[in-house]
Amino acid sequence: MFDIAPDHAIGLYAGLLTLPFALLALRLRSAARGVPGTVLGASVLMAIAGAIHLGLVWTHRGETITALLFVMNGASYVVLSQLYTWRWWRPASVALITATLTGYLGYIVLNFDTPDQVAIATKLLELTTLGLVLVPVRGETLRRRSRWSVLSVALPLMTMVTVSVVWIDDLARPDAQHAHAGAVLQATNDTASPEQVGAAQKLYDETVAAIAPYRDWHAAWAAGYRPGPQNTPSTHWMNQRYVDAGYVMDPRRPQGLVYANTKHGPVLIGAMFQMQHIGQFGPDPGGPLTAWHQHQNICFTPFGVEFSLMTPTATCPLGSIDISVPPMLHVWIVDNPGGPFAVDIDSKVVKQIDQG
Template structure:
């Protein structure tokens, strides 16, 4: 799998960019006016700015949600203006917990997928909640507060990770019934496609399969692929491996030299399963060739190892990757299976079939 040629803000919805800016600006203004801030004040200022920024970003598309963001942001600012005491800690804990739970419900119901701004804001709120709950004296309450903070962190991370692993096809209004044998996987987002397939689209899809089969036939021998510039780019042990040529092709749909080749790892060596086409730049939709037959997709939670030029896995619920890796959003991709995949040439690769192939 090839990395995306994306910018730093890849993966952040446009409506959430004001939230990112708002959080940074709020903390900056806090330091500018007060001279110095304690950690808890900085965290509360940050989440207040994020929510006020999100209100601006959602004002035209979700006015009710925008009002709720405004109220939440003002509530945090109100807390900062009040004197801290026992009741203040209880109020702050209640507000933080309510905000975190509301986000989990919103994400868990499928109305929104985890994304960088939301994840970062929840991390800020979880840390702030921990500081609020920890009493000044380390008694039994200190242990209870520590346990409660960890529980909230695991709950928040678990819900967001489950939602992320469930797939994010709903983000673009893609109905699962429109795409046969193809479902969003972990962090995979399907591009919107029409539910109907015209005769012209059927012919184009059939033609792409035939051209791909002919174009990559010479790569049945993996040594030919290596000589042509392809290199393994996914971890071993998964049953399949992508061999990627990191040089961007002039034609992203060149059947004789696609962006990547996919092999099954068998006892007799790599067996060619098909090809993966990829657009040269992140955010550019792939061409609509066969409608619902050829759905393009991209991944939002891929960890890419910079030293080894390998996909090192998927990111954690809070967007973290292993040391030496960075989280990327890939460019649009389209797999074409030239081997007899039970789910068809464009469907999900049947893992049970791959395991049988590997053991034969």
């Protein structure tokens, strides 16, 4: 779901290059020797965050307002990273980090930018910095209890809000290669040529004819297909022998069949071809019409139930595990609004079959 935007990579490099210089600055500055470690840690992280923002100025020079915000934000981070002995350093740092986080969330909600790995890493770095800034230091008695309260409540809340907004925004507005949540689409040409249209139709016709016997699920069972979890409107029946054999887009030996779970029993609605290895996309004779897709970062419970998509912080909900599967291509033999090779079957179609 979250890739590194080409125009953001320079920010990542700038941040990494700043790390040794930030550490060296602490070592050379005599005032740093009596400063608590949490404060020094926050200083280093703020310097890195500042470098990331300043590094992004060049690639956003055509966006005047955005570039100006990067300059102001980056410069403020760098300056504050060296003012850790200043009396008002803590409140100024908290204000800057909070404003930066909320400003970024507003930016992506308004669709001025899209989250990527660099942005997410920077936000996590800023949240960590905020935590270090709020930690009471030794010998501090004034407002010590209130600061721990803020740290234990406000920081988790800010983290949850940040992650949730980024997650929801990316799911609501996926890019062209992530048109289906959790699925990466194969890169193809934009418009199918007449030859590709013909090839796609040929693949469809051959697949429909080849899987016709499996309209009776007993025949599918006899051929070695076994159903997966059946707690959803439709279920993939996989043939492990065909999966292991590595047949590539063979209409006579599809790795999977898809059945609608109806009150009348399983109803065949499509076939699925699957490659053997993650990242290994199959041939697409129909170009954009037959683009393969790969599901990645899907969270499953130990019982095989899909729980959710992995969060931007690369974690699955408690009790579930991260699953990625090799590229696949569906061929739907029922009228599907998304087309016969769409990533998913429309839920309304499955519902109509169940009610039929």
